[in-house]
Amino acid sequence: MGDTNRILITGALGQIGSELTLKLREKFGKENVIVTDVREPKAAQDGPFDKLDVLNLDEMQRLVKEHEVDTVYHLAALLSATGEQKPDLAWRINIVGLLNVLNTARDLKLTRVFHPSSIAAFGPETPRVLTPQETILKPRTMYGVTKVAGELLDNYYYEKFGVDVRGARLPGIISNVTPPGGGTTDYAVEIFYEAIKQKRYTCFLSEDTVLPMMYMPDCLKAFITLMDADLSRLSHHGDYNLAALSFNPRELAAEIRKHIPEFAVKYEPDYRQAIADSWPQSIDDSASRREWGWRPDYDLPSMVEDMLRVLGERHERGDL
Numbered sequence: 001m002g003d004t005n006r007i008l009i010t011g012a013l014g015q016i017g018s019e020l021t022l023k024l025r026e027k028f029g030k031e032n033v034i035v036t037d038v039r040e041p042k043a044a045q046d047g048p049f050d051k052l053d054v055l056n057l058d059e060m061q062r063l064v065k066e067h068e069v070d071t072v073y074h075l076a077a078l079l080s081a082t083g084e085q086k087p088d089l090a091w092r093i094n095i096v097g098l099l100n101v102l103n104t105a106r107d108l109k110l111t112r113v114f115h116p117s118s119i120a121a122f123g124p125e126t127p128r129v130l131t132p133q134e135t136i137l138k139p140r141t142m143y144g145v146t147k148v149a150g151e152l153l154d155n156y157y158y159e160k161f162g163v164d165v166r167g168a169r170l171p172g173i174i175s176n177v178t179p180p181g182g183g184t185t186d187y188a189v190e191i192f193y194e195a196i197k198q199k200r201y202t203c204f205l206s207e208d209t210v211l212p213m214m215y216m217p218d219c220l221k222a223f224i225t226l227m228d229a230d231l232s233r234l235s236h237h238g239d240y241n242l243a244a245l246s247f248n249p250r251e252l253a254a255e256i257r258k259h260i261p262e263f264a265v266k267y268e269p270d271y272r273q274a275i276a277d278s279w280p281q282s283i284d285d286s287a288s289r290r291e292w293g294w295r296p297d298y299d300l301p302s303m304v305e306d307m308l309r310v311l312g313e314r315h316e317r318g319d320l
């Protein structure tokens with residue numbers, strides 16, 4: 001992304017945005033990364049911040065012009081569990097918000113857009129093990145419906161208007177800075193906080209629910225590598241399969257127990273179980289590996305060790 005130097009992130013105060021901001025500010029300089037969110041930040045920001053509701057096209061375009069933005073990372077979205085409770089809002093935020101970003105990119109001639117898709121684009125008819133890149137996309141959640149429609153919009157804007165939009169189907173992202181909110185894979189983050197604070201956790205998925213997951217450092221590496229890739233090598237736009245880890249809650253708890261032997265987990269599946277049961281267990285990401293050099297760094301033991309180290313230090317500082 002040699003010609004890029006002004007980046008705007010939507011939904012930047014969320015789980016991924018808060019860490020992506022730090023990474024991009026390290027790479028491009030803090031003044032060149034404009035953080036936006038519909039919420040006010042709780043802490044003082046170390047660089048530009050603007051309040052932005054992605055449903056407000058005029059304000060989005062005003063900010064892009066004012067800051068001379070050439071690249072947008074569009075992260076504002078409702079996730080799967082919240083999307084089932086508020087389907088109309090999920091459609092508006094995830095689809096109208098995306099259209100506003102894509103129209104801004106087309107009209108103001110942005111260099112590049114990042115828009116993540118999700119494993120939620122798949123559904124019960126999709127092969128669940130090593131899900132292929134090209135496969136059946138018939139999700140049963142509103143979030144999944146918006147992700148499939150979003151992938152199609154990304155392709156359409158590339159073909160029709162030449163908007164260089166890129167993205168991957170993210171698995172559950174595990175992180176230790178900002179907790180996720182409203183997702184089905186959120187248990188895989190909550191479990192660490194509760195293991196450290198309470199030494200026990202009640203999991204909302206059954207113990208044998210295998211889902212694809214990824215540690216945040218790998219997720220950020222994927223974003224940046226895909227955005228840096230040579231366009232001529234990419235045969236996809238917003239819909240690259242991406243994989244790192246696959247495990248179930250029992251296996252994750254057993255790995256945590258290697259560090260915290262007294263850790264106890266109960267399983268009380270709720271409405272999110274049906275969502276998880278409609279998603280794949282593992283993903284074939286060979287197109288990403290081949291076309292833009294994707295390779296994760298973390299396996300289950302190294303992810304768990306690092307999560308417990310970072311959260312353990314935060315707990316000792318009284319910051320958990």
Ligand code: AKB
Nearest residue numbers: 079080118183184185
């Ligand atoms: C969710 O659980 O909704 C998200 C996702 C897999 O996209 N983490």
